[in-house]
Amino acid sequence: MPLTRWPLPALLSWGAAWLLFMQLQRLGVSPMSALLAAAFLGAALAFFHSARWRRLMVALGFPLSMLLTGGAAAWPAWAWLLPLALLLLAYPRRSWGDAPLFPTPRHALQALSELLPLADGERVLDAGCGLGHGLRELRRSYPQVQLQGIEWSPLLARLAGWLCPWAQIERGDMWAQSWQPFGLVYVFQRPESMARVWAKARAEMRPGASLVSLDFEIEGQVAQACLELGGRHRVWVYRLPGPAR
Ligand SMILES: C[S@@+](CC[C@H](N)C(=O)[O-])C[C@H]1O[C@@H](n2cnc3c(N)ncnc32)[C@H](O)[C@@H]1O
Structure with a gap:
């Protein structure tokens, strides 16, 4: 299966986030900093996808899998604000009035x-x-x-x-x-x-x-x-x- 064929990119992105999370902890980084870094990696990788549902799946895969594996028990209450913070970073309040991110499709400007x-x-x-x-x-x-x-x-x-x-x-x-x-x-x-x-x-x-x-x-x-x-x-x-x- 080619590397770009869905859902392989999502699985690879989640894997990369988990790998980063585990490696950072192995290096002595605190669980919360490792979690933030891995969640940011997942969010950044999500932007390689043009379809919104794919971006959401890639970005949310790591935090959701943490939840499902019980890792969330160790989170402080404010960690639940993380997805909101990521969203605000990608779409600051001011740009809501103009346009959110929708990418120009491939070859749209070729003529x-x-x-x-x-x-x-x-x-x-x-x-x-x-x-x-x-x-x-x-x-x-x-x-x-x-x-x-x-x-x-x-x-x-x-x-x-x-x-x-x-x-x-x-x-x-x-x-x-x-x-x-x-x-x-x-x-x-x-x-x-x-x-x-x-x-x-x-x-x-x-x-x-x-x-x-x-x-x-x-x-x-x-x-x-x-x-x-x-x-x-x-x-x-x-x-x-x-x-x-
Ligand atoms: C529909 S997207 C288009 C993205 C890109 N031009 C493309 O065609 O792929 C609109 C973009 O405009 C940005 N935007 C909205 N208001 C803006 C402003 N006042 N100044 C700069 N960028 C703004 C949004 O953050 C968003 O990324």
């Missing part, structure tokens, strides 16, 4: 470079880059550009930096960052954010630059193109007409 050719070294931003799935798809289409990502969640930003060493990734608020230097800004946010995204693009991006949105169109604006990806996904492409008045 983009024909429609929107970009010069070598052009700067391209994934605003709210999550774990870097959008950046990877942009790189497939535009291997010659300079890719940047910004992500509010410190955990996701750190992991994205690690998973996409060829991109420049910053932890920060995409609304506070200037989009002026970018020839293309890519967003995969939520319908309610799109009016604000367009207002920001108009105010800051240069005429002729492009704004690309996965799935969510900008109400009241005529798109340069809408690429149907099959299923429920669409890529909306907008060209900046001129400086905001």
Whole structure:
């Protein structure tokens, strides 16, 4: 069975968490620190999966197996806050108002470079880059550009930096960052954010630059193109007409 075939990745992740837990204790680390480290490892490995239910299974496998084997009896009461702390680290309260993590599907942006050719070294931003799935798809289409990502969640930003060493990734608020230097800004946010995204693009991006949105169109604006990806996904492409008045 190939190593990537489900459920082998889940079993390997749980095994890795248990191994870390046992090794750390053997090295004299306290059970609670070993538990925290192993739970963090499980949560980090979960982000390699795009389906939400798989991420949950990988992340929760180690703590649940601890519970089932009776290890929980030794936990202090506050240890039950651990899953909540992990969740808040991945999705800080502030980013709930924009969009939680949903990754750009593979090959979603492959038709983009024909429609929107970009010069070598052009700067391209994934605003709210999550774990870097959008950046990877942009790189497939535009291997010659300079890719940047910004992500509010410190955990996701750190992991994205690690998973996409060829991109420049910053932890920060995409609304506070200037989009002026970018020839293309890519967003995969939520319908309610799109009016604000367009207002920001108009105010800051240069005429002729492009704004690309996965799935969510900008109400009241005529798109340069809408690429149907099959299923429920669409890529909306907008060209900046001129400086905001
Ligand atoms: C739907 S996910 C898209 C992830 C990535 N762009 C992709 O396509 O694979 C939206 C991401 O935007 C991030 N986000 C939400 N609000 C943000 C903000 N104000 N500044 C930076 N990132 C934000 C979320 O944490 C989440 O990771």
